[in-house]
Structure formats: C-alpha cells, structure tokens
Amino acid sequence: MDWKRHKLEYAGEMIYLDNNATTPVAPEVLEEMTRVSRVAYGNPGSRHSAGRKARQVLEDSREMIAEIIDCSSDEVVFTSGGTEASNLAIAGLAAGRKGTIILPPAEHPATEEAVKRLTKLGSRKHRLQLNDRGQLVQDSLTAAPWDDAILATALLAHNETGTVLDLGPMSEYCERNGVPFHVDAVQAVGKIPVSFRDLKATTMSIASQKFCGPRGIGALIVKDGTRVIPQSLGGHQEQGRRAGTECVALAAGMAKAMQIFHQHMDEHIAHLRSLRDRFEIGLAKQCEPFVVNGCIEHRLPNTLHAAFPGCNADALLVALDLAGICCSHGSACASGSSEPAPILLAMQLPSEIYSSSLRFSIGPQNTIDEIEEAVQIISETVQRLRS
Structure with a gap:
C-alpha cells in the first residue's frame, strides 16, 4: 500500500494507534x-x-x-x-x-x-x-x-x-x-x-x-x-x-x-513488527515500570498491550487523546465499559496491571517518525500522571 502518495486527512493532527479497532481504507x-x-x-x-x-x-x-x-x-x-x-x-x-x-x-x-x-x-x-x-x-x-x-x-x-x-x-x-x-x-x-x-x-x-x-x-x-x-x-x-x-x-x-x-505479506508484517518493537523498546526505556501483557513470543506483529503501573488507565487514555494519541482500553465493541478488561482478569493479572493497561495497535500507514513522537508524548504523559 502506497501511503506516502496519499497523506491521510489526520496527518499532523493525531497519531492513530488504534488499528485493531479499525484501519484507514487503503x-x-x-x-x-x-x-x-x-x-x-x-x-x-x-x-x-x-x-x-x-x-x-x-x-x-x-x-x-x-x-x-x-x-x-x-x-x-x-x-x-x-x-x-x-x-x-x-x-x-x-x-x-x-x-x-x-x-x-x-x-x-x-x-x-x-x-x-x-x-x-x-x-x-x-x-x-x-x-x-x-x-x-x-x-x-x-x-x-x-x-x-x-x-x-x-x-x-x-x-x-x-x-x-x-x-x-x-x-x-x-x-x-x-x-x-x-x-x-x-x-x-x-x-x-x-x-x-x-x-x-x-x-x-x-x-x-x-x-x-x-x-x-x-x-x-x-x-x-x-x-x-x-x-x-x-x-x-x-x-x-x-x-x-x-x-x-x-x-x-x-x-x-x-x-x-x-502480495506484500512479508514486507507488511516486517514493517508492523519493526514499528511495534521500536515503540515497545522506547516505552520500556522511558516509562519504567512498564509491563507487556500477553504472550510476547506468539502475538500479532502490530499489537502492544501494556501496563503503566502507577497510572490509571482511564485517566491515561483521556490524557493521551488530548495530546493527540489514539489508542484504547481494548475492544471497540466493549467501549464505554469501566470494568477491567475481561482478558486481563482471565489471565489472573494483579490489579495494578489491569487498572493501568492500554492497547496500542499499529497500521501500515504509521511511520517511524510517528512512533518516535508517540513514545515521547506517552512517556511525558505517564510521568506527569505518576507525579
């Protein structure tokens, strides 16, 4: 998909990291x-x-x-x-x-x-x-x-x-x-x-x-x-x-x-995984304590579900939205629920994890520059909410 030739309308206004909810049409x-x-x-x-x-x-x-x-x-x-x-x-x-x-x-x-x-x-x-x-x-x-x-x-x-x-x-x-x-x-x-x-x-x-x-x-x-x-x-x-x-x-x-x-599957998967891993490494360095939820070895190449202990997930979600980062608690079909994500409860994770977790999901339209900017915005927001 040639996203470079077709800049999305939101370019420069927000960084969209909620591609598991829906993706922009190619x-x-x-x-x-x-x-x-x-x-x-x-x-x-x-x-x-x-x-x-x-x-x-x-x-x-x-x-x-x-x-x-x-x-x-x-x-x-x-x-x-x-x-x-x-x-x-x-x-x-x-x-x-x-x-x-x-x-x-x-x-x-x-x-x-x-x-x-x-x-x-x-x-x-x-x-x-x-x-x-x-x-x-x-x-x-x-x-x-x-x-x-x-x-x-x-x-x-x-x-x-x-x-x-x-x-x-x-x-x-x-x-x-x-x-x-x-x-x-x-x-x-x-x-x-x-x-x-x-x-x-x-x-x-x-x-x-x-x-x-x-x-x-x-x-x-x-x-x-x-x-x-x-x-x-x-x-x-x-x-x-x-x-x-x-x-x-x-x-x-x-x-x-x-x-x-x-037709471009290998390239597509490699692109998603590279951005996801870069994003994850950046957050791990700047947002400690930082916990990745789920199976690290067997997961979608674009998905990072992570906890920021010391932050409230609802407050973090709102703050990131105001800062121009689109992410989510989890399934868009369950939006509006203030209950902990059922999957985190089923995995028997402690409350400090499930109460501070958000989902970030990358799409083929995302760029390295967006990922680096997102890491900076998220780390600054997390530090502010923890202080």
Missing part, C-alpha cells in the same frame, strides 16, 4: 470501490446484463478471498462484518439444539453475547482456562465436557492482547467428538497468514475493516457440507445462508485489500 481500495460502483452498479441477483456484470465482479471477489485464505469460493458467505459472521456461525450451528458451548474466557463481545442468548434458551457454557500469557491451558481441554458439547468457539488472535492462540489441540478435540468449531479470525486475517484448511474449523469469521478494507463487509467461511441455519430471512442470496442484496463494491474492496496484504 487508497488502492478506495479507487477499486469507486471503479466498481461506476461499472457494476446492477443488482447481482438480476438476470439482465447489468446484473450479470455485478454478479461477475462479486464472484471474482469471492474467488480471490477464497484463494488467499485457503478455502473454496462456495464456502465464502459475505456478511456485514465480523459481528454478523460470528453471530451467524454460533446461532446457525447451534440452532434447535441444547447442550454445552465450550469457549475460552474473554472472547469478543460478538461471541459472548451470541453465547449468552443460547444459554437463555437452555444451553450451558463451559469456560476453558488461560495461563498468565493468554494461552489455553491444555489440561482444561481434557477436562471439558465434550460428550455434551454442541459447539466450541475461540479467537485465533485476541483482539486486545494480540496473543495468537494455538488452536490445534482444540480443533482435534472437536474433530474427535464431532463438535462444530467456530474460529473468530477477525483480528488475525490481514495481519498474519491464515489458512482455513489448516485450522480445521467448521466456520471462520473475518472482517474487511481490520486490514485496510471498507467497513460494512466481512465474511463467514463455512466448511463444505455444513448446515448453518440462516438468521436473516428474505431472498436466497449467499446460497440461502444470508438474505439481502450483496454490496458488490464493498466485496470488491474487501478482496482488493486482502490481495494487497497477500
């Missing part, structure tokens, strides 16, 4: 959506030439996405985003059945709320355990009630800490016991290589806005032969799994963003 993606909106404006369900043209663009986008994430095009169901995709998977796989849903603690709100609804209908949830680095405790998998399970679900990469989980053992238990397995890969796709086949998942959710694509478009990947009960009723779009006229321009934008990441 210039090439905006250009592609504009082009498609001009030439493929028809309804892809219509049988005339304009409809056929729109359908061709839609299916070309579907095939491109499928090739990159290692599935077949028939397995890609377009949705309005990651939340709808996870809702469709959880509700659609468990429809008409009651039993146990197995999941780690502190999943994304899209999962937590969908599971909560199932429990109100008579199912039960069983929590697996995480260690202090946010990885699954293997003994908790063994002890889970697989004989009563109707569904298992887990994040591939945690949206707050950035920890990338080893889901291999969990998928093996699911396969062995015939339990459908949903993977929320929203934070992972577009930041690290992801293969639907290798995950051995039944369904997988992704969202365009996390990798410099447009908001309002995502997808649920559904393993061939899987029965997922639709949650929206209407037409027969998306093989009857998700009613509603598909937005061709958004689908094309999502495919373009994914293609850009895939």
